Amino acid sequence: MSLSLVIPVSGLAWTTSLPTGLHDRLNTMYRIIGGGCYLVTHAPLTGQFDMWVDDDGLATQAPNAPATLLAQRFGHTQRTYHGKAIITGPETPAGFADLTHEQVAHLRDLMGRS
Template sequence: MTKIPTALLLTCDAQLVEIDLPFGHDCASSAERRAVLRAALRCDRFDVVALTRQWDMWIDDEGLYNHPVNPAATALAQRFGFTHQPYHGPVLLTGGPDAQGNTLPLLRHQVIGLFLTLQDL
C-alpha cells in the first residue's frame, strides 16, 4: 500500500512534491514542523490560508517580495473565494486544523480531492 504524504508542496510550475511534515502536539514536533515549513517554502516567516475546513495552504509571508506568482496556488485559492490577491512562491498544502487549531496531516481522501481540484483548474 502506498504511503500518503502528510503534506504537498505546490511549486510555481504546478508540480506537486510530497513532504513529510512532523505532526504531534509536543514542542519538539512543533519546532521540527516549523523548520520543515521554512525549508519547504524557502522563507523565514510563513502564514496560513484556511482554504476550507479540510485544507490549509501555508505561504511565505513575504512571498510577494521573494518569489514569482504561483498561478496554480492562486487559482486554487480563488476556487475557494480568496480572490483578493495572487499568491507567490511555493505553497504547502496540509489538512485543516483540529478543534484546538492544530495543523493536521492530509488524509487519503483529502489528497485525492486536492489532485482532482487541481486537475480541474
Template sequence: MTHTPSALLITPECDIVPVDLPSDSDARLTVMRSVIRCERVDVVGLTSQLDMWLDDEGLYNHPVNKVATALAVRFGFRWQDYYGPVLLTGGADADGETLPLTKDKVLALLASLGDL
C-alpha cells in the same frame, strides 16, 4: 498510492510534490519553512480542513504561483495572487496544531489540481 503524504507542495513552476511533515510542532515548522523557502510563514484557511501555507514575504521574494492562486479562487479567495511555493495541509485541531492531509483529501486535491 501506497503512502499518503501529510502535505502537498505546489511550486510556482506548477510541480506538485508530496511532503511528509514531522509530528513534532517545532520540527514541522522548520520543515515547512524549508520547503516553502522562507523565514516567516503565513496561513490561509481555505476550508476548516484545508490550509495553504506560504511565505509571508512571498510578494517580494517569489514569482506568482498560478496554481495556488487558482486553487484559492476556487475556494472564494479572489482578491489577491499568491506567491512562491505553497504547502497544503489539513486544518488545525482544537489546540491549533496543524493536521496532516487525509488520503481522501490528497486524492481529491490531486484531481482538483489537475483541472486547474
C-alpha cells in the same frame, strides 16, 4: 508526522510529511518553501484545508498560479500567492491533521481544471 501537499510554481505537486513539534514543523516548512523564507502566512481555505506560504513571498518569490487557482476554487479571489505553497489539514493540538490520499487527489484535480 502529517501528510501534506506541496505546490511549487510549476504545479507539479508532491506530498511530504511535516513533523508534529512546532519548532521542527516550522523549520521544515521554511526549508520546503525556500527562497529565504523565515516566516509563513496561514491562509485557511476551508475547514478541511489550510494553505501556508512565505510571508514575504509577494516581494521575493515568483507567482504561484496553481496555488492561486486552488484558493480561487474555494472562493478566495482577493489575492495571488507566491512561491511554494503547503496544503495541510487543519491544525490540532498534536500538529496538523493528515490529508487523506483522496483529499490529495481532489486537490490535484481542482488545480488541473481550468
